[in-house]
Amino acid sequence: MKFLRFLLFLQLPVFLSAQTPLRRSESFFGLHFDFHAGLSDTLIGKTLTDSMIDSLLVKVKPDFIQVDCKGHPGVTSYPTKVGHTPKRFEKDILRLFREVTKRHGVALYLHYSGVWDDEAVKRHPHWSRINAEGKRDNQKTSLWSAYSDSLLIPQLKEMSDYGVDGVWVDGDCWATEPDYCTAAVEEFRMRTGIQEIPKKKSDPNYGQWLEFHRTAFRRYVRNYTDALHQYNPRFQVASNWSFSAMMPEPVDINVDFLSGDTEPLNGVNQSAFQARCLAPQGKPWDLMSWSFGYGWDDQVLSAKSAVQLSQEAAQVISMGGGYQAYWTQHRDGSLKTYAYGTMAALAAFCRERQPFCQNTKPVPQVALLYSNTGYKSEITTVYNTGDGKHTAMIGTLNALLYSQLPTEILQEHHLLGHTKEYPVIIIPEWKKLNEQLRNELVDYARQGGNLIVIGSETVKLFEKELGVTLHSTTHSIPFWGFDHLITGTKATYRPFQLLPGTQPFGQWFSQEDTRFAQAPIASIASLGKGKIAGIYFNFGEQHYKRETYAGRDFLGTLVKQLFQPTVEVKGSKMVNVALNQKNGTTYVNLINMAGNHANKSIHANDEIPPLYGLQVSVKTPRRPRQVVLQPENKPLPFAYKNGKAVFTISKLAIHSIAEIKL
Known part of the structure; x- marks a missing residue:
């Protein structure tokens, strides 16, 4: 039942109804x-x-x-x-x-x-x-x-x-x-x-x-x-x-x-x-x-x-x-x-x-596995997040998000039977996996999917598929990097030998100089119709402890060796992207992540520096009718070439959404 009540607003009677909550x-x-x-x-x-x-x-x-x-x-x-x-x-x-x-x-x-x-x-x-x-x-x-x-x-x-x-x-x-x-x-x-x-x-x-x-x-x-x-x-x-x-x-x-x-x-x-x-x-x-x-x-x-x-x-x-x-x-x-x-x-x-x-739903891009089996095998109490067992997963997630890669976290029961929906699936430093899912992931890659396995212990679960021979022991490494980037670490690394057809990616160094390269830290191999990559040190754990631009770019570049995401953003690495859809419309969420968030001495702040001049490209099946920046409701001029709508966002304050109308 609705109850009528009268309110005086701007000296005029306004009729309002008490709504059902x-x-x-x-x-x-x-x-x-x-x-x-x-x-x-x-x-x-x-x-x-x-x-x-x-x-x-x-x-x-x-x-x-x-x-x-x-x-x-x-x-x-x-x-x-x-x-x-x-x-x-x-x-x-x-x-x-x-x-x-x-x-x-x-x-x-x-x-x-x-x-x-x-x-x-x-x-x-x-x-x-x-x-x-x-x-x-x-x-x-x-x-x-x-x-x-x-x-x-x-x-x-x-x-x-x-x-x-x-x-x-x-x-x-x-x-x-x-x-x-x-x-x-x-x-x-x-x-x-x-x-x-x-x-x-x-x-x-x-x-x-x-x-x-x-x-x-x-x-x-x-x-x-x-x-x-x-x-x-x-x-x-x-x-x-x-x-x-x-x-x-x-x-x-x-x-x-x-x-x-x-x-x-x-x-x-x-x-x-x-x-x-x-x-x-x-x-x-x-x-x-x-x-x-x-x-x-x-x-x-x-x-x-x-x-x-x-x-x-x-x-x-x-x-x-x-x-x-x-x-x-x-x-x-x-x-x-x-x-x-x-x-x-x-x-x-x-x-x-x-x-x-x-009520929007993510468009499948990157799936980051939360292994129920792996997590429960490590924790020491019934339910808990205070024991550090999530840190490797969070470190990996941060590197992905700050590489503008739209990422979902999926548990084993989410992925079972649904692996083929995702262009790339990443396994972050879990020592144990559901065996049925492990087998499905291998089949997923053989049928054309892209799989990335991270961690000195996790790679043991996929040694045959990775196209490498693993050493039985591990050791810590002092420096690692790729391209011309180097960063320090104390991460645990498992040595490996590449088998024919497997390509190296990145290296570790005995000293802080590219002259002292020792061995690769990652690999990429074909697996049936798809690809599988391995990272042989505990990347997520180290990126959580000491986040670096080298770590961010390393994982972002490796992922893009396997697939090209639907959305690309140029102009700042401080943008997180969430790619969603609802009722046939695509929504590209752009979040300005500038700010000193992880500093425990900073409890409260009132300023986030805006980001300027972001160039965004979005793959679409056909030329969009319109691209609108929301919630500003501002139509954006765009070019359409090679299946991509390309447009510029002149200023990103905190959170804007590019609404792609096909």
């Missing part, structure tokens, strides 16, 4: 607020007012907002009848948020901590996870406890009764750790027949022990998701970071959307990586930036500008997803009104690009 699958831009309430927060609601929320929604016009309801301390910021609260409240802020958002037709979601609940394990010690030393965890609940059925699900049903649209469950997959409680141990023994319970990576069957916990975690999420959908079919559920880079698995739970929040520093490069891990999973998704720089050591918060956040947002929306940004609430649950201007400017940036980004 968008579902998450329809949403594009949102805001997240939380403050992780504690027992000492006895003034909740004191300064939060109807007008404070109203002015936010009028000025920013988000599709949804997410607000605090229960953070990691396990204390609710509303007067729950189910869980644990401060001794008193000034007002029920959850009810107030719902009343105002409903009036504006804005969806309301709740930030709720799942596995991590300090107060629950304090009051119910038998709900605690047990660590390998037999001690109770004072933060994390056990997946085998009554916590979910006795507190989490009843509490979320209570929140559903407020009329909220859904929940964003934080502290879930990434907070899950191996549990040595009696119930877990007994179930593991029953299911596997293994009696000796492993406690560390080097113990026999530790991989099975971790996989057992992953199955248990998915069972826990499935249980609360299904229970909430049964209680209220329109209630929408996401488990933060589930089915993401942190949890690289096929989506087998009926969650309504996927989501995650990037780290506060180097957010733009992080967003480029994390967005590419969420995008192929087949669910509505969004990614959140922290609106402030933050050092985990000193815990100082520094507000980011709309310019900096817009650059982060560009990486997300250019992959077809939704975007949200996170601001903390004050300890009474009120909002930081001084930041409304930043929020509004960020919203305007995203809204201008929404018609050209939302």
Whole structure:
């Protein structure tokens, strides 16, 4: 039902209707607020007012907002009848948020901590996870406890009764750790027949022990998701970071959307990586930036500008997803009104690009393999990104993106049966692969595809196909390069001999001079109708640690030895390209990546130097009717020759899209 209300605007009566809030699958831009309430927060609601929320929604016009309801301390910021609260409240802020958002037709979601609940394990010690030393965890609940059925699900049903649209469950997959409680141990023994319970990576069957916990975690999420959908079919559920880079698995739970929040520093490069891990999973998704720089050591918060956040947002929306940004609430649950201007400017940036980004799909170009098998064989806990196991993949991704190569990150279940869709596939330093996929990749190359294998261990999986003979031992190299470029390294390298017909690429050097060349570092060989290239040192790992222009150009040049991308950009290496399509129209996203992002001493900045005079060429099946620069809606003159539309972008501020109309 629609409710009519009257507003006075410019002294004229304007009739507006309260709209039904968008579902998450329809949403594009949102805001997240939380403050992780504690027992000492006895003034909740004191300064939060109807007008404070109203002015936010009028000025920013988000599709949804997410607000605090229960953070990691396990204390609710509303007067729950189910869980644990401060001794008193000034007002029920959850009810107030719902009343105002409903009036504006804005969806309301709740930030709720799942596995991590300090107060629950304090009051119910038998709900605690047990660590390998037999001690109770004072933060994390056990997946085998009554916590979910006795507190989490009843509490979320209570929140559903407020009329909220859904929940964003934080502290879930990434907070899950191996549990040595009696119930877990007994179930593991029953299911596997293994009696000796492993406690560390080097113990026999530790991989099975971790996989057992992953199955248990998915069972826990499935249980609360299904229970909430049964209680209220329109209630929408996401488990933060589930089915993401942190949890690289096929989506087998009926969650309504996927989501995650990037780290506060180097957010733009992080967003480029994390967005590419969420995008192929087949669910509505969004990614959140922290609106402030933050050092985990000193815990100082520094507000980011709309310019900096817009650059982060560009990486997300250019992959077809939704975007949200996170601001903390004050300890009474009120909002930081001084930041409304930043929020509004960020919203305007995203809204201008929404018609050209939302729900677009990548045009297959470069596929970078995220090996579920390889990742799980290396990590030491259930789900985690803090152990450095992604660094080689991220280093490789950065070299590709800064070479203007449109790149997707695809897991094994994405690529199986779909390898032929991609002109080139890159395997970045995984020591193990799904055997079925390995065989399909070889067949893909034999049938005309292009395969690049990177890493001193990874090349062993393809020795026969690479057209080389590998040495059994490895050593570090001090310098490497190609053409006339040299850079230093301490990367691990596996020596090899070229077989007839295999071509060398690049070299390593014993000293910092081309006079001291020792041996090639890469190779290119024909394989059936296609080609296969090998890089015999740990390129991605070293490029992540010490990014160089030599490393960037090395990988970009090697890729272009195998295939010519649909889009080429000349004029700056600081441009990232995302090539998308929707409804028969091609969209070339150009993102200005200038800025000192990786410097941990720089928390916030307000200036991104523009890029000028970019020449762009795009392969098209026929001459386009028009090329339009968006969101400026500016038709661009172009030349069409040899199947390419060539045009110039005079200035790239942050993110522009060339709309190719055929």
